[in-house]
Amino acid sequence: QDQLEQSGAELKKPGSSVRISCKASGGLPNSQLINWVRQAPGQGLEWMGRIIPVHRSSDYAQAFRGRATISADRSTGTSYMELTGLTSADTAVYYCARASYPGWGSFSLPFDTWGQGTLLLVSS
Amino acid sequence: DIQLTQSPPFLSAAVGDRVTITCRASHDINDFLAWYQQKPGRAPNLLVSGAVGLRSGVPSRFSGGRSGTEFTLTISSLQPEDFATYFCQQLKSDPPLFGGGTRVEVK
Numbered sequence: 001q002d003q004l005e006q007s008g009a010e011l012k013k014p015g016s017s018v019r020i021s022c023k024a025s026g027g028l029p030n031s032q033l034i035n036w037v038r039q040a041p042g043q044g045l046e047w048m049g050r051i052i053p054v055h056r057s058s059d060y061a062q063a064f065r066g067r068a069t070i071s072a073d074r075s076t077g078t079s080y081m082e083l084t085g086l087t088s089a090d091t092a093v094y095y096c097a098r099a100s101y102p103g104w105g106s107f108s109l110p111f112d113t114w115g116q117g118t119l120l121l122v123s124s
Numbered sequence: 125d126i127q128l129t130q131s132p133p134f135l136s137a138a139v140g141d142r143v144t145i146t147c148r149a150s151h152d153i154n155d156f157l158a159w160y161q162q163k164p165g166r167a168p169n170l171l172v173s174g175a176v177g178l179r180s181g182v183p184s185r186f187s188g189g190r191s192g193t194e195f196t197l198t199i200s201s202l203q204p205e206d207f208a209t210y211f212c213q214q215l216k217s218d219p220p221l222f223g224g225g226t227r228v229e230v231k
Binding site for chain 1: 216
């Protein structure tokens with residue numbers, strides 16, 4: 001079964017940036033997209049955005065526009081999420097999650113495979 | 125944005141109990157609703173999609189329902205491995221927001 005393997009935990013200082021990777025064992029075919037979701041300690045799930053590899057396009061939640069960049073390298077089957085201007089409020093576990101993509105801008109399919117999560121701790 | 129109100133936030137139950145979690149959408153989302161289970165320290169796991177479609181491999185004691193903009197996840201007979209947090213998610217339109225979660229605890 002296709003798996004998503006994320007990079008390891010990160011400790012960053014306020015004001016810095018972080019890049020987290022998510023490697024899909026089955027690659028990034030035209031029929032799939034990758035979402036990024038974060039979860040602050042003891043809190044719920046917050047959708048950050050997605051990358052549609054076949055279109056090389058990304059969409060972002062309002063809260064992350066201008067501060068997050070989601071990208072994908074189809075040659076390695078890896079998606080990346082970069083977050084800049086870190087504050088303690090960004091301390092969370094970050095997940096990548098795959099969804100099928102039938103095309104035509106349809107994003108109505110659920111997140112069927114998740115990475116194991118990457119803990120980001122922002123502290124001085 | 126389409127908001128989801130999930131209730132209750134906490135639920136205490138015993139093994140064998142029938143448990144129902146509710147998720148109410150702020151707008152009509154048709155059947156574009158999914159349910160996930162998350163255990164401590166683990167990533168969420170998809171249980172139900174299309175409001176009522178049980179994912180392959182998920183035990184049949186789980187079921188999804190819909191009445192208008194109110195959606196339910198029911199566990200017919202709670203098992204020890206079902207103590208976890210459950211989230212709903214709407215997939216009708218961006219952003220695909222999640223409900224606040226329901227933590228199912230041992231009574």
